[in-house]
Amino acid sequence: xxxxxLISLLESLxxxxxxxGDETAAAKIAAEVMNRYMDVKIDNxxxxxxxxxxxxxxxxxxxxxDRIGMVVTAITDEGFVKVxxxxxxDTRTFDASEVIILGVKPIYGIISAIPPxxxxxxxxxxxxxxxxxxxxxxxxxxxxxxxxxxxxxxFKSEFKKLxxxxxSCAALDDRAGVVSLILAVxxxxxxxxxxNLTVVFSVCEETGGSGAKTSSFSANADEAIAVDVSFATAxxxxxxxAGELSKGPxxxxxxxxxxxxxxxxxxxxxxxNIEYQKEIMGSKTGTNADxxxxxxxxxxxxxxxxPLRNMHTQSEIVDIEDIRNTAKLICEYIxxxxxxx
Amino acid sequence: xERIFEFARDLSLLDGISSREETVRxxxxxxxxxxxxxxxxxxxxxxxxxxxxxxxxxxxKIMIDAHTDEVGLIVSYITSxxxxxxxxxxxxxxxxxxxxxxxxxxxxxxxxxxxxxxTDKSKSKDIPEMDDLYVDIGAASKEEAEKYVSLGDxxxxxxxxxxxxxxxxxxxxxxxxxRLGCAIMLDMLLKEQEYDLTFTFTVxxxxxxxxxxxxxxxxxxxxxxxxxxxxxxxxxxxSGEKRVCSLSGGAVVSFMDGGTVYQKNLYKKAxxxxxxxxxxxxxxxxxxxxxxxxxxHQSSCGVKTLAVSVPCRxxxxxxxxxxxxxxxxVINLVNELVLTFADD
Numbered sequence: 001x002x003x004x005x006l007i008s009l010l011e012s013l014x015x016x017x018x019x020x021g022d023e024t025a026a027a028k029i030a031a032e033v034m035n036r037y038m039d040v041k042i043d044n045x046x047x048x049x050x051x052x053x054x055x056x057x058x059x060x061x062x063x064x065x066d067r068i069g070m071v072v073t074a075i076t077d078e079g080f081v082k083v084x085x086x087x088x089x090d091t092r093t094f095d096a097s098e099v100i101i102l103g104v105k106p107i108y109g110i111i112s113a114i115p116p117x118x119x120x121x122x123x124x125x126x127x128x129x130x131x132x133x134x135x136x137x138x139x140x141x142x143x144x145x146x147x148x149x150x151x152x153x154x155f156k157s158e159f160k161k162l163x164x165x166x167x168s169c170a171a172l173d174d175r176a177g178v179v180s181l182i183l184a185v186x187x188x189x190x191x192x193x194x195x196n197l198t199v200v201f202s203v204c205e206e207t208g209g210s211g212a213k214t215s216s217f218s219a220n221a222d223e224a225i226a227v228d229v230s231f232a233t234a235x236x237x238x239x240x241x242a243g244e245l246s247k248g249p250x251x252x253x254x255x256x257x258x259x260x261x262x263x264x265x266x267x268x269x270x271x272x273n274i275e276y277q278k279e280i281m282g283s284k285t286g287t288n289a290d291x292x293x294x295x296x297x298x299x300x301x302x303x304x305x306x307p308l309r310n311m312h313t314q315s316e317i318v319d320i321e322d323i324r325n326t327a328k329l330i331c332e333y334i335x336x337x338x339x340x341x
Numbered sequence: 342x343e344r345i346f347e348f349a350r351d352l353s354l355l356d357g358i359s360s361r362e363e364t365v366r367x368x369x370x371x372x373x374x375x376x377x378x379x380x381x382x383x384x385x386x387x388x389x390x391x392x393x394x395x396x397x398x399x400x401x402k403i404m405i406d407a408h409t410d411e412v413g414l415i416v417s418y419i420t421s422x423x424x425x426x427x428x429x430x431x432x433x434x435x436x437x438x439x440x441x442x443x444x445x446x447x448x449x450x451x452x453x454x455x456x457x458x459x460t461d462k463s464k465s466k467d468i469p470e471m472d473d474l475y476v477d478i479g480a481a482s483k484e485e486a487e488k489y490v491s492l493g494d495x496x497x498x499x500x501x502x503x504x505x506x507x508x509x510x511x512x513x514x515x516x517x518x519x520r521l522g523c524a525i526m527l528d529m530l531l532k533e534q535e536y537d538l539t540f541t542f543t544v545x546x547x548x549x550x551x552x553x554x555x556x557x558x559x560x561x562x563x564x565x566x567x568x569x570x571x572x573x574x575x576x577x578x579x580s581g582e583k584r585v586c587s588l589s590g591g592a593v594v595s596f597m598d599g600g601t602v603y604q605k606n607l608y609k610k611a612x613x614x615x616x617x618x619x620x621x622x623x624x625x626x627x628x629x630x631x632x633x634x635x636x637x638h639q640s641s642c643g644v645k646t647l648a649v650s651v652p653c654r655x656x657x658x659x660x661x662x663x664x665x666x667x668x669x670x671v672i673n674l675v676n677e678l679v680l681t682f683a684d685d
Contacts, residue, residue, distance in 0.1 A: 080577045090457040092468060093440030096658035098503070098513070108505040110513060110660045112576040116434045117629045118583055124434065126466040133577040135654065135662065137506030146507075160442060160449040162479025163489070168442065168451050235424055235475045236455040246481060286458075309477065311456040313440030317477060 001186050006179065006320060007167065009033065011159040013175040017102055019069030019086045019152040020207040021046075026065050026171075030178055030201045037185045038199065047215040048201040050185075058196045059334055060221035060299065061184065062212055062288050063177030063228065064205030067170065068312055070132075070153035072101065079143040080112065081134040083153055087206030092126040093313045098156040099134055103147040108156070109134040155314035165320040166245070172316040174205065176306050176323050177227035183327035188334060195334050205288055212288035216295035223261065223300035225330060226289040229318070230279055230305035243307040246319040248275030249326040252303030254285050256293060261302040265333055272332045274325050279305055304329060342669060344531075346512070348372075348524035353514040353661075356444065356497040358413035358430045359548045362387055365409040369523065369542055373530050388556040389542040395534035399683035404539045404562035404644070405529070405675070406553060406633050407522030407569070408546030411515065412657050414443070414476075414496035419487060423480030425450065427496055428471070431547030435468050437658035442499040443476060445490055449499065450476035498659035510665050511588075517661040519546065521651055522568035525672055536683045546633055550600070553633040557640035564682040565646040566675055569632045570663065571595075571625065573652035582626040586652045588663070591621025591670035593650040600631025601638055607647050614677050621670045623652075645682075649675055 001009075018026030023046050031040045031048045038050035048065060068087030075081055081101065095113035100106045112133045116124075134153065136143060157170035178201050185199060198219040202211030205228075216224065230250050231242035243250040251265045269276040284290045285303050293301035306326055309317040357365045366389045373379045378394040389409070412431030419425055425445065438452045452474055457465050476496060480486035500515035526540045539560050544552035557565070575587035586593045592615065595601075596608040608624075615622035638646035651671050654662040 076577055078577065082577075088457070090440070090454070092436070092454060092457070092466070095434070095436035096655040096660040097441070098660060108503060108513075110655065110662060112578070113434075113437065113655050113658065114576065114578055115572050115574050115656065116432070117572065117627075118574060118579060124436070124468045126436070126468060128466075131578060135576065137511035137662070137664075142507045158442075162449055162451070162477070163485060164479060164481065166479035168449065168479075231456055231459060234453050234455070234477065235420070235422075236469075236473070237459060241459055310440060310451060310453050311458065313454060315440050315442055315451040315453075317451060317453075317479065 001183055003320060006183065010175060010179045013178060014159055014169040014171045017152065017154050018065060018067055019154060020066045020204045022152050023065050023203045027201065030065060033182055034199065037189060043215060043218065045211050045214050046203045047211045049215060050199040052194065052197045054194050054196040056196050056338065057223065058221040060216060060219045060224035061181050061199045061330065062202055062224060062226045062292060063181050064174045064211065064288060065178060065201040066203050066206050068206050072147055072149050072151040072153060074149060075140055075143045075147060077140055079139040081109065081136060081143065081147055083132055083134065085129045086152060088312055090312045091129060091132060094127065094132060097314060099153050100156050101134065101147055101151055101153050103151045105146065107136055107146050109136040157314040162317065166317055167320060168315050168317045170314040170316065172308060172318050173229045173311060176229055176318045180227050180306065180323045180326040183324065184330040187327055187331035191335060193335055193338060195338055202288060209288050209291045213291045213295060216292040216299060220296050221299055224292050225302040225304060226287050226292060227304050227326060228287040229308035229311065231311060232307035232309045234309050243277045243279055245307045245309060246321060247277050248322060249329050250277050250279035250305040250307060252279050252281065252285055252305060254281035255283050256285060256290050257303055258300045261300055265302055265329065268333045268336050269329055274329050276329065345524050345528045345668065348527050349521045350502040352520035352523050353516045354502060356495065357410055358495050358497065359410040359545045361495055362409035362544050365523065366542065369527055372527055376531060379530055384555060384559065386552050386555050387544045388552045390556055390560065391530060391540045393530055393534055393538045393540060395536040395538060397536055399536040401563035401682055401685060403679055403682050404541055404560045404565045405526055406541045406543055406565060406567050406637060407526050408519045408543045408633060409523060410544055410547050412547050416490055416492055416494045416496060419483050419490065421483050423482045423486040425476040425478065425486060425490055427474060427476060433657055435471055435474060438474060441659060444497050444499050445476060445478060446494055448478050448489055450478040453477045500659035511662060512665065513660050513662050515659045515661065517653055517663055518570035518656050521570055521663065525568055536679060538679065543633060550633045550636040553636045554640050557637045557644060561641045562644055565637045565644045566678055567632050567634045567637065567646065567648040569648055569650040570653035570656060570661065571650035572630055572656045573654050576654065585625050585627045585629060586623050588652050588654065588667060590623040590652060591667055592674045593625060593652050594622055595625045595648055597628050598625065598630050599628065600635030603647060604645060607645055611647055611678060614681060615674055618677055620673045622674060
């Protein structure tokens with residue numbers, strides 16, 4: 001897959017909606033692409049499940065397809081739209097931000113902001129989600145024609161290229177992971193390898209991980225790798241608590257992951273000259289890996305994270321090279337497990 | 342009206358923080374340079390002053406003003422990791438920058454923020470201060486950043502022109518404060534006028550209404566009308582007088598704001614005129630904000646000054662929101678005021 005193909009796939013995924021419980025738009029794009037490689041179905045939960053039957057150990061690869069957003073809860077008497085969180089939104093970035101309400105048709109709106117002259121000094125705080133309202137330029141009767149409680153809301157975010165191979169958009173968490181898995185499958189095919197493989201783009205990670213819990217039960221795999229994003233260093237975010245952008249996939253080491261698998265991933269990275277970093281977590285990883293590991297009768301579990309800045313904002317940043325190296329690491333890991341290296 | 346919104350779109354999307362209004366000025370000059378009724382000069386500060394010949398000379402000299410600059414940021418430092426530190430130019434609340442994209446020398450930058458997951462729970466609603474903000478252009482080092490960005494460069498909001506609402510009767514863009522005022526004046530310059538008028542497109546309003554001082558001293562008008570956008574807080578969570586003014590409420594005429602005590606008889610005259618002519622007008626219910634009237638009324642030998650504003654939500658953000666019908670009210674009221682002031 002060329003850089004341009006990779007970027008355009010990532011762009012189309014990041015620009016698709018797909019908040020928890022309503023992932024269809026993004027799932028459809030991912031399913032169409034995966035269909036080129038494997039048999040694809042959408043399961044009861046809405047997970048995209050791609051299957052390639054073969055002999056040998058059964059590998060499960062997981063990345064979540066949902067993105068954070070909001071859900072309409074009410075329309076006020078003046079026609080403003082009230083919302084709840086659909087995943088861990090960061091209200092510090094809300095004031096005067098542009099959103100799209102996925103109503104009868106996409107409805108443009110701006111998150112209302114109380115002007116500074118009405119804020120007492122020292123009280124410049126972010127709003128609670130219950131105080132957030134969206135201004136759609138309509139009165140109540142008009143608004144009700146287009147917007148209904150349960151409609152989802154996403155940030156209006158454009159996919160932007162930054163310097164070198166870095167890009168910015170909303171929903172890179174975890175559409176970057178989805179792309180890395182598609183790329184890994186593409187690389188396995190190029191290598192002529194046909195592992196016993198299930199690839200899942202799972203729903204509802206941002207609201208507790210129900211998609212991965214159930215899809216991993218169905219898959220009943222021997223071992224699994226989850227790919228998610230993790231924190232990258234930036235001003236105020238130290239190397240102690242984060243990985244570095246553009247320095248390769250972060251291989252997870254945690255008491256909820258399989259230690260031998262973490263070490264095997266490191267050795268595969270070193271053997272193949274893939275730039276990598278270690279991400280050390282004391283206990284739970286806060287990703288689908290926590291749930292997949294204890295699904296069914298238990299699954300040998302690994303976690304790879306793509307370093308990302310500004311997590312859960314409308315301007316997340318990743319490096320395309322980190323996505324590529326994540327895919328390469330997964331491909332080489334499976335290849336080495338299959339005894340092909 | 343459509344032409345005004347086309348001008349407003351073009352002008353609001355141009356970048357020009359205070360003291361760097363050249364692109365805005367050039368756009369306007371380009372539109373008026375072949376108009377026989379217009380003669381213009383650009384003064385030492387960058388103010389564009391245009392004399393418009395009307396059918397008649399008025400008894401009183403009338404000046405109409407709008408400012409060309411917008412709020413933004415200026416590059417103050419580049420860190421060893423290649424992050425860009427900034428100062429604000431004009432009043433900007435950090436909240437409207439966090440997690441947003443901005444423009445630096447044609448590049449996209451992101452105003453980064455420490456992930457909420459890594460932020461102490463007791464501080465998770467705290468807003469970082471301007472000193473702690475940084476712009477991330479994706480540079481991997483100071484050297485790489487310095488290839489594209491120098492200290493003192495401008496940083497502006499990344500924002501598109503959007504029309505929204507059921508009948509597209511609302512507009513969102515950056516810098517409607519005060520490019521909308523510029524657009525209204527440009528339209529007036531291209532139309533036949535009853536009286537001679539002087540239009541001042543002034544610089545540096547956002548940093549203390551500085552350009553207007555020199556422009557007024559040169560024009561020496563009897564009357565001045567300041568065309569502006571003013572904060573409307575007619576949103577949920579704000580009630581009563583704190584809303585200040587409302588979209589759909591028509592032209593905003595203030596009797597007093599943070600910078601000017603307007604002459605009471607002028608204020609009353611404007612409101613009465615609006616009533617008589619059936620033009621929607623409203624006043625501000627809080628003494629807040631300020632505009633070039635602050636300097637204009639006390640420049641030269643003193644000027645009878647009024648501010649007529651379009652109510653605007655989310656002022657000084659990438660998403661200023663105005664309603665088209667209010668613009669119409671402002672234009673109608675300004676035209677009536679000109680006729681009244683000319684021979685008053």
